[in-house]
Amino acid sequence: MIVLTTPRLEMRPIEREEWPLFLKLYQNDNVMKFIGDIETPAQIRYRFDQRLGKWDKYSDFWLCLVIRERATGEAIGLTGFFPDWRPYQQAEVGFMLLPEYQGKGYGQESLHEVVNYAFKICGFHRLQANVLEGNLPSRRLLERCGFRLEGTLRESYRIGGEWHNDWLLGLLRSDIATT
Known part of the structure; x- marks a missing residue:
């Protein structure tokens, strides 16, 4: 099982009993403001179910980790x-936090x-993040982690x-030594 830890946090793959957290995040206007439209509970449940199961870098679904204090x-x-291992060895990163955190x-x-x-x-070569233009807190967070602005994807x-523009930020494995 994947377990990532930091001094203050522990992250583990999402499990069925974490449905209330998932639903709470995806129904929160402040969280979803820069992520997407609020969907029906059935649509959110479908997203949730897609993220369950044993994950590896070849999976065709998000590695969804619950962040806990x-x-x-x-x-x-x-x-x-979300991995795109074959043939690119790349992944798109994402994160959502409850507003109070x-x-x-x-x-x-x-x-x-x-x-x-x-x-x-996992041995990925490149990570990227798409950030809705105007979401400066997320962009700054990514830049503090070494991501670089690579461009703007128009509408x-x-x-x-x-329609909104997205900022595209990227990080190469080789960038880690320089950040």
Whole structure:
């Protein structure tokens, strides 16, 4: 089983009993503001079910890790990545935190450990993140973890019936030695 730890956090693959956390995150307007439209509980359940199961770097679904505070055991968010191992050895990273845990460094702490796992254990060559233009806190978090802005994808994402630009950020395994 995958277990990632930091001084304050522990991250493990999501399990069926964590459905309430998943639903709470995906129904929270503040969390979803830069991620996507609020879906029906049935649509959210479908997303949740897609992330269950034994994961490896060849999987065709998200490695979805529940972020917990080590001191309290409280579940505070999700992080992970979607692999594209064959043939690219790349993955897209993502993270979501409950609003009351944002701005406390948990996102950066958890992402740093996810990046280490992706490069050192899984052997990925490149990680990327798409961030809705205007979501400066997420962009800054990624940049603090070594990601670099690679460009803007014009009108590449639709939220609330409107098209939005995405910032594309990337990190190469070779960048880690220089960050």
